[in-house]
Structure formats: structure tokens, C-alpha cells
Amino acid sequence: MTRILVTGATGFIGQSLVPALAGKGFTVRAAARDPSRIARGPNIEPVAMPDLARPADWTAALDEVSHVVHLAGIAHAPGALPDDVYTRINSDAVAELASQAKGRIGRFVLMSSVRAQAGLSSETAITEADTPEPTEIYGRTKLEAERRLAASGIDFTVLRPAVVYGPGVKGNIAALATIARTPMPLPFGGLANRRSLLSIDNLISAVAHVLQSKDTCNETYLVADATPISVADLVSAMREGLGRPPHLVKMPQGAIRRLMKSFGREADWERVCGAFEIDPSKLMATGWRPEIESRDGIVRMMRSSARPAS
Known part of the structure; x- marks a missing residue:
């Protein structure tokens, strides 16, 4: 063994x-x-x-x-x-x-x-x-x-x-989840920039795959869910996992910056509002498949940690 x-x-x-x-x-x-x-x-x-x-x-x-x-x-x-x-x-x-x-x-x-x-x-x-x-x-x-x-x-x-998410996540995903839990409408509706994320389950399957694959020896791989997700869809998925409607409105990015500042997260501005797409096709060509899509994984994560809606 x-x-x-x-x-x-x-x-x-x-x-x-x-x-x-x-x-x-x-x-x-x-x-x-x-x-x-x-x-x-x-x-x-x-x-x-x-x-x-x-x-x-x-x-x-x-x-x-x-x-x-x-x-x-x-x-x-x-x-x-x-x-x-x-x-x-x-x-x-x-x-x-x-x-x-x-x-x-x-x-x-x-x-x-x-x-x-x-x-x-x-x-x-x-x-x-x-x-x-x-x-x-x-x-x-x-x-x-x-x-x-x-x-x-x-x-x-x-x-x-890529940024890994799942139960107990910290960092930027946890910060957005905190914002998503507020009952107020959020000004993320116009954020169409797409960012690649990685479900902890997809990462686990990637590790198991490379441990058993001779084709992955002495190689370097980017690992991400198959499809990037927009910030608007990410926050919407978080609220869906909490059992809430999206309540997203389109507002100038300055308003978003001020909201993040109120939560002490202004330094994360570029992480939220910049595009960051990863192509995981090199690892997928060896036979690995990310089974969980980002939106579904985020909904699942939020449901597992949901508190009663306000």
C-alpha cells in the first residue's frame, strides 16, 4: 500500500x-x-x-x-x-x-x-x-x-x-462571504470581470491524480475549476447558498471601494475588481477533470456554513 x-x-x-x-x-x-x-x-x-x-x-x-x-x-x-x-x-x-x-x-x-x-x-x-x-x-x-x-x-x-475555496476558507473568499451575509443590496452587479477559483474537492482530485500518473512526472501545472466566474456571479452564488436572493445592483466602482473599506478590505480592491483567468488545460490533458463548477461549489460551501438569514 x-x-x-x-x-x-x-x-x-x-x-x-x-x-x-x-x-x-x-x-x-x-x-x-x-x-x-x-x-x-x-x-x-x-x-x-x-x-x-x-x-x-x-x-x-x-x-x-x-x-x-x-x-x-x-x-x-x-x-x-x-x-x-x-x-x-x-x-x-x-x-x-x-x-x-x-x-x-x-x-x-x-x-x-x-x-x-x-x-x-x-x-x-x-x-x-x-x-x-x-x-x-x-x-x-x-x-x-x-x-x-x-x-x-x-x-x-x-x-x-488558483484561490482555493471550501469549508473553513479564509482570506479573500471569506471576506466576500462576510459581505454577502449582510442584508443590504450590494453594488457588485456590474462586475463582469472573471476570476478563476479552485474547489478544495477539485484540488484533492488533482493531487490524487498526479500521485498516480506517470505522465505528470517532472511537470508544473496550473490548477483551477474548469470555468472562471464573474465577481457578480460569485457574490450571487454566496447569497444563494445562504438562501437569499442576489440583491445586486450596478454602481460605480468607487462605491464598491468604499464598501470594501468599511469592512477593512480596501487593500483587496485589485483582487476583487481585476480579471484573473487561469487555463488548466495542461493538467486536464493528462486525464484530470475538475468535476465541480465554481458556482456550484460556492453555493455548497455557503450552505454548509450558513447561519439563519437576517
């Missing part, structure tokens, strides 16, 4: 990925700083993960492991941490783990980010053929991790997911 080391097992992605892989018949060695937080279940082996802020010995964690899925790292948090901390945890730690895993495992799957390739918005659909142009330290350290992994000589697959 394949034994997979999953680092960052208690993070947003890890807490869904670990039981899903275990349910598919893999033995999952789930590594986290606090293994007591790892959900117990058949085929799940909780272990303590080393502190990535300093050089670590992965010998015990790698014992009898056939694959690694590396999720652990610092999430995108502009200005929250010094650049050298991002470099240490998001780049150096990846190179160290790859070096120690070389010759012991069949595949190293790195969870990178679309931010390793592009900034907050793009006028054209992004593909893997585009020259990577990360715009801040998070993306730059993710890209450096990819390069160091490729240089290690280990068999690898890099996944660059």
Missing part, C-alpha cells in the same frame, strides 16, 4: 486532503506541528513535523514513505513577516526535504501557488507557458522552491492552484 507523507496536515488544504487520500486507500503519514489536532481515522498516521524555521531531520517521517505531498509553508500574508522568514520556510525547507527524500521516494508533489507565476490580475488567461512574474515575496519564494525542487534531481510534480 502506498504511504504518503503529507506535511502541513492541519492547514486549510491538509485537513481535507488527509482524510480524502486515506479514503482512497492510501496510507497517509500526516505531519503537523501539533499532531494532536490531526483527525484520527483508518490509514492515517499522525506524526510531529519539524520546525521549518530551522534545518530539520526528516529521517523518521520519511521512513517507508513512497510519496511526499508538501503543503507546509507560510500562506500569503503581505507585510506580516520579514522576507527572510518566507525564504527559510517556503524555499529552504523545501530544498532540504527534497534532498533527504531523494532516492527514497517515487514522487514529491509540491503545493506551490499561482502567485509564483503572476500578480493579482491579468489581461489574458494565464498558462504554464507564460514567463513567471511573481509580484511579492510570497510568490517569489514559492517560485524559488519550485526551482530548487527541480534542481534536486528528485522526481516531482508542482501544482500551482
Whole structure:
């Protein structure tokens, strides 16, 4: 039976990925700083993960492991941490783990980010053929991790997911969900700019696919739901999941900026109002299919966390 080391097992992605892989018949060695937080279940082996802020010995964690899925790292948090901390945890730690895993495992799957390739918005659909142009330290350290992994000589697959959504999501999707929960009409009706998202379930299926596919060895893939969604449709889907009508009106973008400022999210203006489409066809050509469309996934996510409508 394949034994997979999953680092960052208690993070947003890890807490869904670990039981899903275990349910598919893999033995999952789930590594986290606090293994007591790892959900117990058949085929799940909780272990303590080393502190990535300093050089670590992965010998015990790698014992009898056939694959690694590396999720652990610092999430995108502009200005929250010094650049050298991002470099240490998001780049150096990846190179160290790859070096120690070389010759012991069949595949190293790195969870990178679309931010390793592009900034907050793009006028054209992004593909893997585009020259990577990360715009801040998070993306730059993710890209450096990819390069160091490729240089290690280990068999690898890099996944660059779009913004991932699902139960317990944080960041921009959570901020929009907070706004969608308000009873007032919202001025998003005119926002036709389309952005690519990624259902946590689609991401899980992508990880399972590349773990078992020889065709994905030593390749880098963008991962997204099949069809981008407009911001207006995104907020409408959130309200549908809450059991409410859309109540979207068309207003000048200045009004939208003021609304976001009132929620303390003015810095996310470009993330909401810019276009950002990802073309996932390279991974789809290997046989992976994103089964969940963004609108349906957002409705489902909101229903799972819905409070009584105001």
C-alpha cells in the first residue's frame, strides 16, 4: 500500500486532503506541528513535523514513505513577516526535504501557488507557458522552491492552484462571504470581470491524480475549476447558498471601494475588481477533470456554513 507523507496536515488544504487520500486507500503519514489536532481515522498516521524555521531531520517521517505531498509553508500574508522568514520556510525547507527524500521516494508533489507565476490580475488567461512574474515575496519564494525542487534531481510534480475555496476558507473568499451575509443590496452587479477559483474537492482530485500518473512526472501545472466566474456571479452564488436572493445592483466602482473599506478590505480592491483567468488545460490533458463548477461549489460551501438569514 502506498504511504504518503503529507506535511502541513492541519492547514486549510491538509485537513481535507488527509482524510480524502486515506479514503482512497492510501496510507497517509500526516505531519503537523501539533499532531494532536490531526483527525484520527483508518490509514492515517499522525506524526510531529519539524520546525521549518530551522534545518530539520526528516529521517523518521520519511521512513517507508513512497510519496511526499508538501503543503507546509507560510500562506500569503503581505507585510506580516520579514522576507527572510518566507525564504527559510517556503524555499529552504523545501530544498532540504527534497534532498533527504531523494532516492527514497517515487514522487514529491509540491503545493506551490499561482502567485509564483503572476500578480493579482491579468489581461489574458494565464498558462504554464507564460514567463513567471511573481509580484511579492510570497510568490517569489514559492517560485524559488519550485526551482530548487527541480534542481534536486528528485522526481516531482508542482501544482500551482488558483484561490482555493471550501469549508473553513479564509482570506479573500471569506471576506466576500462576510459581505454577502449582510442584508443590504450590494453594488457588485456590474462586475463582469472573471476570476478563476479552485474547489478544495477539485484540488484533492488533482493531487490524487498526479500521485498516480506517470505522465505528470517532472511537470508544473496550473490548477483551477474548469470555468472562471464573474465577481457578480460569485457574490450571487454566496447569497444563494445562504438562501437569499442576489440583491445586486450596478454602481460605480468607487462605491464598491468604499464598501470594501468599511469592512477593512480596501487593500483587496485589485483582487476583487481585476480579471484573473487561469487555463488548466495542461493538467486536464493528462486525464484530470475538475468535476465541480465554481458556482456550484460556492453555493455548497455557503450552505454548509450558513447561519439563519437576517
